[in-house]
Amino acid sequence: MDLHFTADEPTASEVDAVDAVLGAADSRWHGGQRVDPSEAQTSESGHRTAGQRHLLLPVLHAIHGRIGWISRGALNYACKRLEVPPAEAYGVATFYDMFSLEQAPPVVARVCDDIACQAKGASDLCAGLETVMGPAGNGNASRCGWVRSPCLGQCERAPAVLVTAAGERPWTSVIAPATAQAVEAACSKDSPTDGPQVRESVPQAGQASLQLLHRVGAPSAQSLDEYRADGGLRAWELALELGPEWVIEQVEQSNLVGRGGAAFPTGRKWRAVAQAGGPKYVVCNADESEPGTFKDRVLMEGDPFGVVEAIMIAAFATGSERAYVYVRGEYPDATERMRSAIAELDSAGLLERACPIEIRRGAGAYICGEETALFNSIEGFRGEPRNKPPYPTESGLFGRPTLVNNVETLANVLRILLQGGTAYAAVGTERSSGPKLFCLSGHVAMPGVYEVPFGATVRELIELAGGVGGTGRLQAVLVGGAAGAFLGPDELDAPFTFEGMRAVGATVGSAVVMPFDDSVDLGAVLLRIAEFFRDESCGQCVPCRVGTVRQEELLERLRSGQTIGTLDHERQLLREVSQVMRDASICGLGHTAASAVDSALERFPIFQGATR
Amino acid sequence: MSDQSLADAPDLTVPVPPGPVPSAPVRDQRPEVEVSVDGQSVSVPEGSTLLDACRQCEIDTPTLCYVETLTPVNVCRVCVVELEGSRTLVPACSRKAEPGMVIRTDTERVRLSRRMVLEFLASSTDVSQSPELCSYMESYGADPERYGERDAQAESKTQPAKVDNELYIRDYAKCVLCYKCVEACGEDAQNTFAIAVAGRGFDAHIATEFDVSLPESACVYCGNCIGVCPTGALVFKAEHDLRERGEWDASRQESTDTICPYCGVGCTLSVHTQDNQIVKVTSPLDQEVTSGNLCIKGRFGWQFTTGAPSAPDDVAGDKK
DSSP states (O other), rough: OOOOSSOOOHHHHHHHHHHHHHOOOOOOTTSOOOSSSTGGGOOSSHHHHHHHHHGGHHHHHHHHHSSSOOOOOHHHHHHHHTTTHHHHHHHTTTTTTTSSSOOSSSEEEEOOOSSHHHHHHHHHHHHHHHHHHHSSTTTOOOOOOEEEESSOOOOOOOOOOEEOOOOOSOOOEEEEEOHHHHHHHHSSSSSSOOHHHHHGGTTTTTTTTOOOSTTTTGGGGGGGGHHHHHHTTTHHHHHHHHHHHHHHHHHHHHOOSSSSSOBBHHHHHHHHHHHSSOOOEEEEEEOSSSOOOHHHHHHHHHHHHHHHHHHHHHHHHOOSSSEEEEEETTHHHHHHHHHHHHHHHHTTTTTTTTTOOOOOEESSSSGGHHHHHHHHHHHSOOOOOOOOOSSSTTSSGSOOOOEEEEHHHHHHHHHHHHHHHHHTTTSSSSSSSSSEEEEEEESSSOEEEEEETTBBBHHHHHHHHTTTTTSEEEEEESSSSTTTEEGGGGGGSSSSHHHHHTTTOOOOTTTTEEETTTTTHHHHHHHHHHHHHHHOOOOHHHHHHHHHHHHHHHHHHHTTTSSEEEEHHHHHHHHHHHHHHHHOOOOHHHHHHHHHHHHHHHHHHOSSOOOO | OOOHHHHHHHOOOOOOSSSSSOOOOOOOOEEEEEEEEEEEEEEETTOOOOHHHHHHHHOOOSSSOOTTTTTOOSSTTTTTTEEETTTOOTTTTTOOTTTTEEESSSSSHHHHHHHHHHHHHHHHOOOOOOOHHHHHHHTOOOOGGGGOHEEEHHHHOOOOOOOSSSSEEEOOGGOOOOOOHHHHTTTTOOOOOOOOSSSSSGEEEEEEGGGOOOGGGSSSOOOOHHHHHHHSSSSEHHHHHHHHTTTTOOEEEEEEEEOOOSSOOOOEEEEEEEEEEEEEEOOOTTTTEEETTOOOOHOOOOOOGTTOOHHHHHHHOOOO
């Protein structure tokens, strides 16, 4: 492609960072040295380079990991290497929260101030950081700075902080629960600080009844040999022995539905992709970013071989030629565990009968958990959702039939093959089969991921986690995530199943259970949720781009009492904003951006008058 | 020339070989798909959209980001309709008609969504130069005033126009982010990729890389982005200057179609004049040669008609 570049040149370390991903540039055309005097005029483009667009995000990560921000010269060099127009690459880079396009310090602490961390003192933490490290923001520090972040998926250890350090050997540290002093200490070091152990996130760890979490904290998570010794790869061997058709039949018979939030029958997806013509792909959606959700992180950190084994089975059963694991950028430990599990399985030759598996890292964009946005992100485009139909099973990643499953969904497949689909379907309730992971955080005594067969009520789940924490007096429970719903203390006997949640006007979503005690200002929680959706809207469609802003403004006005017109007028406007987002947005983000707010206003006497 | 000299001239005609004159193979008639729109049954060729079906029923369906010559991006959502069996409304401009679909275009839900989309846009952008949008606002009863004046939206509505070259200006206070200019600059027409959507959410905006000025960017000044802009965010510098001086007067303007004098492609130019001066040049979208696209010469190279220095050269001088 005949591209135009500004005169900005990359520095040697920027070139180095990009070359570490792509290899050295082979010609001047691609930003390298002129080898042959005639070649400056020669285009090297065509399919070879056009086929590399999907490396844009990894290349941007490499630059950011080395330098701490993306300069004009670095972007130019990345674009020359990949033959991507600089305007488009700029559009992609500015899409992600974790990338800075302005000079930023190499060490940045991302401090979660989302709802779960707020319930556990995030405001105090931020105030402390202002004293110790100065005001939030990237611009005011030479070595380390701190920024506020949406949910980091460490809610069971709230308040949480993720420290990222750029350099020749970039490192990250998870500080959770965090104090301002601990964050400052971690930032001033030259190496990572040991983070919390994943076993602590699973209070049930070691219990014999566990189906999905049984390996968390066990040595089998550490090496392939241990994994095999613990009965690992048995499902894979069964699949090889009995064939793809048998695998798909078991998944169909299990009645397994997706655990990522949409609850689509998994067997139907597998069947559709298996029947489609190749090339086709498997994508493991590990971009869990729903506030209050951390179950997939725990699975990847606690049983990485199990997750990869399930991906191998999915690829084998559908005849896919490559699999991608898209892990959210805020999960460095999970990424590392998955990477080394894949490498071990690969060097043992076990991926040969499955397919190559690649890890792709997100860079801070909730919307990329939406499956079609995720495809665009992998392909090197802005993570904007596509219009559906066509559905991924028909036209997904690179326009090919694609099987997308959430991490937890895949983890269930091992149980299904080992027990048989029918036996699996007998677990749980008739319409919600199987074991289920729940994320308990906020005001509970023992936050963490809990596994129970489908059917437990919200009350039972809270009791499993030691009962209501904080003041001990429950005000409300957020179920399903920020896109879910609030329940009142009188609704706790609703079973946390697909049908049970529907009956109370909620959804299973990402199985978040976040109780709030009576000291919490629910209005502030609603405002934070509205702020979250305003920040995370991709901006593509009008109802969501403007609607999420209007929703936040309305809540602010209702909270402050400074309404435009009467209170009823404002509430009516809020209802209309909610409806247009639900009815006319492109994707699930807009459709559900008002769900939690609506449910709370229905149930609780918030914003009833100009009281604040 | 006399008859005599004609007779002496050599015969240059090529003899037509005997037999039937070859012709292009007859295209198969596309099978029809039957859908119901507001209770009215309508048949459209397979592959048509719901918008085609609505238009065939002569139902006025508002569109902003849709234009026949570009791939539908369905982002403005002002064309949404109710589709029986669908949980949410669907965009008419891109949803393909399938046999048996039942569509409603005038329900309370549809009207609410359309009204809200229009209100949202008018509350966050300057729509004063978008007569189409304003007339939709009137017919749907949109009231953008009910959101008040907020800092964020005030900023987006009052940002100054970017004037960085002599040919056209970018006034993003008027931008509704319909993506049309990006498509026209990219794969759908020009393949220059000088602009893209940058940022996210309410901060999403059209930009060159690092927001550099157009002369620093890859822009080739074809002006095809101006041709598709629905809100006057992209306009000729000539028009912008006249508007700034308060001299722009559409009622004193005339449009004259002619053929571009520069090359052999033969693009149709619609030359807009005010007081006998050219104020802008467009090309009809249904023009069969180039679907409304032009190049820098056809779009901007008419200074010779007035004897003014040629602007395209000035701009090109800034570029490598």
